[in-house]
Structures are given as C-alpha cells and as structure tokens.
Amino acid sequence: MKKKLLTLLLVLVMVCGCLAGCGGKDGDEGQGGSGGKGGVTELTLWCSYDEASTTVLEGLVEKFNEEYKDQYHMSVENTGTVTTYRTKLLSLKKSDYPSVFFGVSNAMAEYADASYVVPIQQYVDEDSDKWTEDWYDNVKAAYSDQDGNLVGGVMGLSTKGYMVNVTALEAAGYTVADITSFEKIAEISQAAVDKGVVKYGYCIGDGNDIYDMLIYQGVDIFDGGNGYTGDITKCMYTEGDTKASLKKLIGLQADLFKSGAAYKNTGGTSACMSLWVNEQALFWTCTNSFVYEFSDLDLNFEWAFVPFTGVDENAKYKGCALTEGTGMFIANSEDEAQMQGGYEFIKFMSRTDMQVEWCTYRGYVPYTKEAAASEEWVTYQNEFYPSAGLLMDMMQNTPSDLRFPNSELMAQVLSSNANIKSIIMTEPDSNIDELIQNAADSINESIEIQNLRGN
Secondary structure (H helix, E strand, C coil): CHHHHHHHHHHHHHHHHHHHHCCHHHHCCCECCCCCECCCEEEEEEECCCHHHHHHHHHHHHHHHHHCCCCEEEEEEECCCHHHHHHHHHHCCHHHCCCEEEEEHHHHHHHHHCCCEECCHHHHHHCCCCHHHHECHHHHHHCECCCCCECCEEEEEECEEEEEEHHHHHHCCCCHHHCCCHHHHHHHHHHHHHCCCCCEEEECCCCHHHHHHHHHHCCCCEHHHHHCCCCCCCECCCCHHHHHHHHHHHHHHHHHHHHCCEECCCCCHHHHHHHHHCCCEEEEEEEHHHHHHCCCCCCCCCEEEEECCCCCCCCCCCCCCCCEEEEEEEECCCCHHHHHHHHHHHHHHCCHHHHHHHHHHHCCECCEHHHHHCHHHHHHHHHHCCHHHHHHHHHHCCCCCCCCCCCCCHHHHHHHHHHHHHHHHHCCCCCHHHHHHHHHHHHHHHHHHHHHHCC
C-alpha cells in the first residue's frame, strides 16, 4: 500500500511540474514582460562612451535602478559607436533590440523615419507630467522631426568646435573675439607657429568639421534646399557657392599642412588632447563635451571652448552655435514594457540633478532652464568653465533655419569628408578640384541607391 501511495505522489509531482513548466508568461508570476524577475522589466542601454565616461554613467543608471527597483532594471552595454548602432539595428531581430540607444542630433532625419525608433513624443503626450516644457526651444527643435514632434531625448548637449589655449592665443597677438571664421583660424594658427608660441596651431577634425563649417557658411550640401524644400537628387559639392566655400576651406587646411602648422591627426579626436594639454597646440578640434579629458588636470594656461565658424567672413551664420550632442532613442522592440521603461529612463536622466551631475563631469551644457539656473551648475561654470555660458547663449540665439540637412545620408557625407582629410594631411599638394569631385561622386552614388530603394 505504501509503495502504491508513493508512486501516486510521484505522478502528481510530475504532473504539477509539467503544468508549471508549460505555463509560459501567464503561468510564471516571477517573470516581467521582458524577462525580469518579480515583475521587474529588464532594460538595456547601448552606450557609446569611453570606459571612464561609461563608469560615471553606470553610477547614474544605478540611481535609476534604485528609484525604479520595483518596475525596471537597466543594464549598460558598451557595444560600439552611434554609427554602428544604426547599422546593427537595421539587421537585428526586434527581440534583440536594446531598450535605449545613443545617437546624434545631426542624424535626426534618419531616426525620425527609421522603423527601429519609437519617437518619444507619443509618450510625452500621454504623460501628465509635462517635463519637456522646460527644455530650451533650440533643443526641442534639434531633437524633433520636421513637424516638431520629439524623436529622442538628450543625454548630453554639445556642439563641435575648438578647445583654445587662450594664453597662447594672446601671446600670438589675438583674442577669442578674433576667432570669427576658419580663414581667421588659419591665420592665427600660422602666426602662433611662426612666432614660436606653439609647435602646432591647428589639429584637424574627423570630417564633421567640414560638414558643420559649410552649414555655418550658409551653403547647401544637397539640392532641394538641403532636403527641406524638395527631394534630394544630388550633392552640391561641385556647384556654385558650395564648391567655392569647400575649395577655400580645403585649401586653407592644405596650406597649414604644407607649412607644418597643422598636426597630422590620424588617431581621432582624443589623439590631439595630449598636444593641447602640453601646450604644443593652439586649436584642438573636438566638442565641448571633451572637457572631461582634462578637468582633473592643473593646466598652466587659460582655456576656452569656441564653436565652429563659417569658412570666411562672408558666412551667413556668424556668432551662432549648432545645437548638437548625444541623444537617447527608444528602440522599437514592440515590447511595450521595455519601451515604456526606456521612456521612463530618458525622462529620469533629464532631471536637474542628473543633468548637472553628468554635465559637470563631462562638459556638456544643461538643456533645461531649471538645470541651467541650479547653484551647482552656475558655480561650476563660473569657477571652471566660463565659456559654457557664452556657448549656451549662442545656441539659444541660433535662428531656426540654421540646421542640419534633412537627409539620411549624413554618414556617407562624413565618410567622404574624412577621405578628403586623410589625403590633404599626407598629400597637401593634391588637386583640390579632384578631391571635391571624388567626394561628390561618392555621395551621389549613395543618393542614387537610396532613391532607388524609395527612401
């Protein structure tokens, strides 16, 4: 009898086990909508920062996890660059998407139309807490589509330009107020080298500098009004004012390499940091977010950050600064819990305390009025980073028509620009007309392919 009872109990245990194992999500109260435990949704952030910045970011993420411990848990994955993320998301299954990924504001046209992005505007509209109302208008415009709908949030607000050794600048006979065009930068760079103030006047950028300076100049990169008034069918590099401006810009850069006044930068933006910190370079091409590279160092000189300019004194947009930076975007995983969690994370990171902690580490500037007026930020700006205030004013006073092209081909343009840079660094006597034509041909090929696809 005992043997029969034992057998019956074993059968019941097996049956119950099978029922529990086949229950799926409905039968497992310990699983969240995205594989979490205890009803907690697991989230993933694709981060593109270096190791040091990622470590600081992880500290901010832990604060989110603590505050939302009953709902969400965010993990950080440092898996590539903002460019590789766009490529990866086009090939991955939606189930393999992150919850949030980093991107750049100058690719907003692509994110706005991408199937892998869920614009945050729909979440903002459903949120009774109107948290985006305190954003500066220029920031809203930079992170929105053509119709004014927010596509993504802001991880850090920046613009591209130059870290300037102001002490060396003044020793060469100039002031920050003299930095009004790239033509003037070339003049100052050469003068500083000729006078023995620095070894190098100018550290070239990565192709973004060409892109941005043409925009400040007020010339079109594409037809169709840069994609705002018509379809894009060709690159304007070989035509009219665009060609004249581009040729002048490349010629100025080439001359600096010929004379030895420019540093042959083959190692990326950070490669010039040591030259600048050690007072061997006057202009270091980067973004204001590179302040973190030297914030803990006791520099022996006065410094300032100055945004890019136009090519020459005839530039349309003088005294302005493009609103750029690193954005956060919700990936369209079709998992509602994950996407809502991604939104909550973006919203959390916009809080004044989170912004200020990140900005005062990294060198970004605040994008809400409350954060900009906070005591901690104002103290940091006044004591360490005075040029940040002027940068913010320049961003906020920028006219609405100073904007990046409405095109999904930013990566192709930057690749062509980077090729020009590589050639003039090593072969500054190269035929500039040919360089421009080759760049235009490459970009036009990408335009043709995109139009054939119907994008």
